[in-house]
Amino acid sequence: MLKNWNPAEIPSSEEVKNRLKKSRIRLYELQMKIKEHKLPVLVLFEGWGAAGKGSTIGKIIKNIDPRFFKVATMSAPTEEELRKPFLYRYMKQIPEAGKFTFLDSGWMDETIKDVLHNDLSEEAYDKRIDSIKRFERQLTDNGYLVVKFFMHIDHEEQSDRMEKLLSDKDTKWRVSKSDKWQNEHYKKCSKVFDAYLRDTNLPTAPWYLIDAKDSKWAELQVLETLVSGIEVALQNSAHSVPLLQNIFPLAKMPKLRDFDLEGKSISDEDYKKELDELQAQLKDLHNRLYRKRIPVIITYEGWDAAGKGGNIKRITEALDPRGFEVHPIASPEPHEKARHYLWRFWTRLPKDGHIAIFDRTWYGRVMVERLEGFCSENDWKRAYNEINEFEKELSDWGAVIIKFWVQIDKDTQLQRFTDRQNNPEKRWKITDEDWRNREKWDLYEEAVDEMLQKTSTTYAPWHILESVDKKYARIKALKIIIEELEKALN
Numbered sequence: 001m002l003k004n005w006n007p008a009e010i011p012s013s014e015e016v017k018n019r020l021k022k023s024r025i026r027l028y029e030l031q032m033k034i035k036e037h038k039l040p041v042l043v044l045f046e047g048w049g050a051a052g053k054g055s056t057i058g059k060i061i062k063n064i065d066p067r068f069f070k071v072a073t074m075s076a077p078t079e080e081e082l083r084k085p086f087l088y089r090y091m092k093q094i095p096e097a098g099k100f101t102f103l104d105s106g107w108m109d110e111t112i113k114d115v116l117h118n119d120l121s122e123e124a125y126d127k128r129i130d131s132i133k134r135f136e137r138q139l140t141d142n143g144y145l146v147v148k149f150f151m152h153i154d155h156e157e158q159s160d161r162m163e164k165l166l167s168d169k170d171t172k173w174r175v176s177k178s179d180k181w182q183n184e185h186y187k188k189c190s191k192v193f194d195a196y197l198r199d200t201n202l203p204t205a206p207w208y209l210i211d212a213k214d215s216k217w218a219e220l221q222v223l224e225t226l227v228s229g230i231e232v233a234l235q236n237s238a239h240s241v242p243l244l245q246n247i248f249p250l251a252k253m254p255k256l257r258d259f260d261l262e263g264k265s266i267s268d269e270d271y272k273k274e275l276d277e278l279q280a281q282l283k284d285l286h287n288r289l290y291r292k293r294i295p296v297i298i299t300y301e302g303w304d305a306a307g308k309g310g311n312i313k314r315i316t317e318a319l320d321p322r323g324f325e326v327h328p329i330a331s332p333e334p335h336e337k338a339r340h341y342l343w344r345f346w347t348r349l350p351k352d353g354h355i356a357i358f359d360r361t362w363y364g365r366v367m368v369e370r371l372e373g374f375c376s377e378n379d380w381k382r383a384y385n386e387i388n389e390f391e392k393e394l395s396d397w398g399a400v401i402i403k404f405w406v407q408i409d410k411d412t413q414l415q416r417f418t419d420r421q422n423n424p425e426k427r428w429k430i431t432d433e434d435w436r437n438r439e440k441w442d443l444y445e446e447a448v449d450e451m452l453q454k455t456s457t458t459y460a461p462w463h464i465l466e467s468v469d470k471k472y473a474r475i476k477a478l479k480i481i482i483e484e485l486e487k488a489l490n
Helices: 013-037 053-061 107-116 122-141 155-166 177-184 186-199 215-236 268-292 308-316 362-366 368-372 377-397 410-422 432-439 441-455 470-489
Strands: 041-047 069-073 100-104 145-152 207-211 296-302 324-328 355-359 400-407 462-466
Touching (some): 013 215, 041 053, 041 215, 107 122, 122 377, 145 215, 155 186, 177 186, 207 215, 268 308, 268 470, 296 308, 308 355, 362 377, 362 441, 368 441, 377 441, 410 432
Parallel strands (some): 296 400, 400 462
């Protein structure tokens, strides 16, 4: 892209002035439409050091109500961020519906630096590019406007600007070591930049090359592009997104009705003996996981009253409390609902070496949200692939992903519901919503079957826990966890 780029001729100063005035007014007008239509706008500024990214952002935001935007400077990742997946810190920054987020550098800058300093192999680079493309496409598929600017200046212009900045004690701090290195290796950097821009130039999130030699002309290019992008996004907001074919290997899963629940029980004596032995093994494995910095994600879905809570309790009893966290997932809070549905799970991921246990998960998208009408048909049908992509990202990061569906029959659920209703100490566990969901058992079973078929991948397969006897299910879960952790450690 950079190699063959022919910048447009700079208009006269009078024309630039008039077009700037018009574009500033239009952006100011559009911010209310963005709020009204709940359009989230993510604007990424990348480019050469000293190209004017920060100053351009400063000029753009003057036309926006400060309540509706956030600016984030993405410097080098912290130690904490380095213990999370690559995209974690960028996913955290995505805006709420109806608001802007401006990023001063982002995933391009971090990737490019890794390439230039030989911290990323060719294979790792390809994986990184795939991750970035999926990330950007998922955002746009879920209604985000992603606008990517590359601020371009030639070698001579960069040298002149850096020299000027360095000559003044009040501005020399703005020239980083990275900027100096970039200037010294301009041709090498240009080649890597060009490759990255071509690799990530998506139809739904294209790159806009900005001629940044003149600051007012640069501002105008950014403003007009941003205004045009917002106008098109508002027009397209009602259109459905094409569904993508699954490209990930699937593990065959039977339907729920094919799982035999008869005879899946254990005596109290055997249960106590096995529980003690298995918990001791898990405790040892947890220590080894921490030393090897392997992250673990354990998820629980299942029928109401199936025994998820008791199952989780027997796992956590064996773990160092400093090395795990349990996330009970309820209906999303307003600030969570206003973002990509996976955002609240991205922000709850464990550090490497730690364990995160989810009591209900991102699969709510294809179950309760699907059946209760909390999202469109296009949303939940698209989610199967998005979830597989999300879990692939976690798997590529090095996480062990263990997914449980806790299975009981309809009669067992009724008995447990009734017992809870009649027990004052357990009555809080049963709600009107539980009874309403029970009335939709057949619909939920159909949805679960489809979920199991479409999201049981080879890198994140589903495990069914027969839980008519809760003790049996607890032992089975512990055995599966131990087996999967041993695989990861060997």
